[in-house]
Amino acid sequence: MDAFLLQILNGLDKGAAYALIALGLTLIFGTLGVVNFAHGALFMIGAFCAVTLQRILSFSFTTIDETRTDFLGNPLKVQTPYVESWFGPELGAAIQDWSVPLAILMVIPVMFLFGWIMERGLIKHFYTRPHADQILVTFGLAIVIGELIKYFFGANPIQTPAPQMFLGTIDVGSWLGFDRGAVAYPMWRLVYFMFSLLIIAAVFAFLQFTTFGMVVRAGMADRETVGLLGIDIDKRFTFMFGLAAAVAGMAGVMYTPILSPHYNIGMDFLVLSFVVVVVGGMGSLPGAVLAGFLLGILQSFASMNEVKALIPGIDQIIIYLIAIIILLTRPRGLMGRKGVMEN
Amino acid sequence: MSKSNFSRRGVLKTGAIAGAGLALPTYLSAASHSGFTNAPTGSTVTFGFNVPQTGPYAEEGLDELRAQELAVEHLNGIGDGGMLNTFSSKVLDGTGILGKKVNFVTGDTQTKSDVARASAQSMIQKDNCIMINGGSSSGVAVAVQGLCQEAGVIFMAGLTHSNDTTGKDKKANGFRHFFNAYMSGAALGPVLQKEYGTDRRAYHLTADYTWGWTQQESIQASTEALGWETAQNVLTPVGAGDFSSYIAPVLNSGADTLILNHYGGDMVNSLTQAVQFGLRDRQVNGKDFTIIVPLYSELMAAGAGSNIRGVFGSMNWNWQLQDEGTQAFVRSFGQKYGFPPSNAAHTCYVQTLLYADAVTRAGSFNPCAVVEALEDFEFDGMGNGPTTYRGADHQCFKDVLVMKGAENPTSQYDTLEIVEITPRAQVEYDPEHPMFAGGNLGTCNPGA
């Protein structure tokens, strides 16, 4: 039973991550009708914002310590981060420790600006072009972004730990009457879970309860009519693109302690996020969230030893298998609208 | 000083094979007149350095490339000579190989067998390479080794740790200096016993492909020999990224040891996530829970950061060794690039020198002469102590390092510390050992 609970918890955690990643993608689909293969790259840029902040905070000046030597026998160069010399070692170290949460503050403007520029500079010219062209140009962009990241940060995964205080686990099980330590879950994963729910709720509330959101939803349903009503829908759509980029970026930042970022994670998440969005139904935000949780929980259960013993390798293909089953039984995914991306 | 192993019998054998090749009614390429593929004709000879430059192992590949460039410089008499000064064989004098200057071409394997073969083919067909070196995965090593066997050039494997490379898939034209999964198990066993006792329950997470399986099999065999129990072996998809759904069941499995048969980014992620699940803070069966990573590399250790502290693993070589050969190599590598070399870099550097030395001792670039010179060749001064290239399977036998994540690293380069240098006798095995059986070395192929 405790193992079962642990897998449900894990499934929810995975599901929230999938849903958050898919959310930005489906925002772009739904509003602009653009197939954005660079979405994984946006997620990655977010992750590397955290890395960059970590680097900035550890910018150091060098002092030479004559008493010690480095591996070549030369005097050791001691690096002291500027933050530590400005704020004192303790506060300086604490600021560095909190670099991942702090990166959230940095990632929102950076990603919003990036999304804005990307839409105005590139995507805008592709609204009327075939989806295949959109795929290719954004795929090319994704490769270029990945290579630039590799050029500056190398190809190895970079460790970006969560703040010290989030490193432990929370004994979820003991609240529910299980043995101590039987259902312990990493604290940062729970933070990520809460964060995902918060962002998803915020995006929904924004679209549902603000005038701006209402106009965007109207534009999603019928762009032309909204335009004829004298509303500058283009500007709002650009804003939505920036918003989607910011959501992807935040997901990336918060994910770094779980998955050490490297230049290829964008591509790793690309296929997954597409499957989630399509299973949810093109252009449907609730569908994407639902599909994220569904796939997360099913994948978590498929990884259980008992299930794997029954069907070897099921954990490797479960996502695709579910995608096929759902698309065959529900033609437009879980909650897709008719006529979106069907030709 | 030169001790040539190029016997008369070898010459005759080579001649006969070449003769048979000539007698066949086929169109012959120009190169075939000299009896072997890509016989160097001018004043230069070309090596092909086939390493991953894109994909997950790109950094490792680039480090290999640095070492290979350094080796070529040393062969051509540029720089301080590195390990040429400490190598027990003294036939290389910095004037190239057999009077020919060494050139090299580079290629990108992308860590994909297909691409690696395409790149190696282009090196052989277009650049007339006489030897291919490098690589960072066993799948690629086996694929390229097979290609070199068919084409008639020598393959000096880079980083490849699967038992299969010199077991099931061994080839006469291929040589591996790097250690293998069996050796990791044999070296780790006694250290684990000393550290953690004989009564442990191990839970394996294993990358679901051939290398992962051979390593898991080897480690399971050696830990069970200590009296450990194997609670479970769970196969995980390659590149899974998030391993949480595989780690969560460990909590309630009753196991007190987690063995991660992962490499590269997978290892960084699975280790980091296992630590996040609080595994190392737990007490199971009255013992502290512990994690073991059988195969280490410096680049991974850097990626895993502080999570690696106190975690045991094994390595082929490390720059912190104190012998003369290591120091010479670390000095010239460090002076050129500003940081110490990785063990992938070391193995590629050594392989390049060993090839050059074998050619010189044989007095010929003919692959069959090189094979004969390398088989059962004993040498020293290359950083691993006295070493033998066993003729029966073309595997190098040498000491193996047992490593541990350093508790207090002073820089980003000493995140691992050497716990023990396991003597070679302890990791040796019979060529027909069941984990290596089923292969067939075949005969050397000079091509053409």
Place this chain on the structure above:
Amino acid sequence: MLGLNKSDFKLFLIVCLLALAAPILLNPFPTDSALGQSFNAGYPALMQRFVIFGILVIGFNILFGLTGYLSFGHAAFLGVGSYAAVWMFKLLSYNVVPAILLSVVVAGVFSVVIGYVSLRRSGIYFSILTLAFAQMSYQLAYSVLTPITNGETGLQVYNNDPQILMRAGDPTVPHLFGWRMNDKTELSMGGWNFVFENGYYLAAIFMIISFYLAIRIFRSPFGMMLRAIKSNQTRMSYTGLNTKPYMLAAFVISGMYAGLAGGLLAAMDPLTGAERMFWTASGEIVVMAILGGVGTLIGPVLGAGLIKYLENIVSKINDSILHSWFAFMPDWLDNLLVGIIHPFIGKGWHLTLGLLFMAVVIFLPGGLVQGGQKIGALFNRKKKSDAADGATKPAE
């Protein structure tokens, strides 16, 4: 001629000529010159890939170019074909005929099954279905199906395989009734060295046949029907026509082309691995088609050639090669140029690839073929305006 109209026949002849003379045409620079060592592509392994990937993308174009259905899992058929061929080598003998036949048949069967299921949906839903099938094939081939696929190491022929049709003295490399794939004739002329390899010519002949069949399909009533489906499937259904069999036929033909390519890859180099089926491999096929020009006859071949050229040539250029090109310049200029080019070559060849995609899609929506047409039009316009000038002059 051959049932082709005049302009198609001209195109067909050009393709034949290019394919058969490739060993010469692709070696424009003397073998030992710096440019030759870097840019010559006329060596067998690369030329084989040009024509084999050409076949693959020609087949993909029959589906995507004519019907507009974007399959994102086409590499699965390539992989399945390769596995079938290598198994034939392992079980029967190194003769390529059964291997290639079986690879086409097996890929055909696979595509019937996958096509039947996937074609129930259209648009992006179809793409994701094909992607899901291909990724499942990849994941299983890499791990659980290792007894059949030999997993990560890749399926290859071992000395102790049954090879029941193999007689003593048979070649131990793929061959066509004794005609070895890797035998070659070399021709040295001046500084040039041309290599004519049997395997390449076998692949090239298959490519020519595939190209011919593709022209016939494009021009046939069947091809017209597919185009009609592309332009408005709903209308086709309303006219009482069941479009499904046509779609499935196109899908299977295109899958068989991929199987043939897979079989040929194995025939040239008897080893295959699961990564041939990975989604990036499928993506590469899509990219090749779009780069070359979707729906055109020659485009796919050009796209395949360009990508394979970049992958094999640009990735091999390194800094020391660059320095040797610019050796005649003053040091500072040499270093500056190398510094500028450095990020784009060798390990950075993906960057070049990405920028190229973007440039082509942004400026040449019709792919390289459109680029060719634009250049052609430029010359034509000049000629026409010349003629027009000539015509108006007397009147003045």
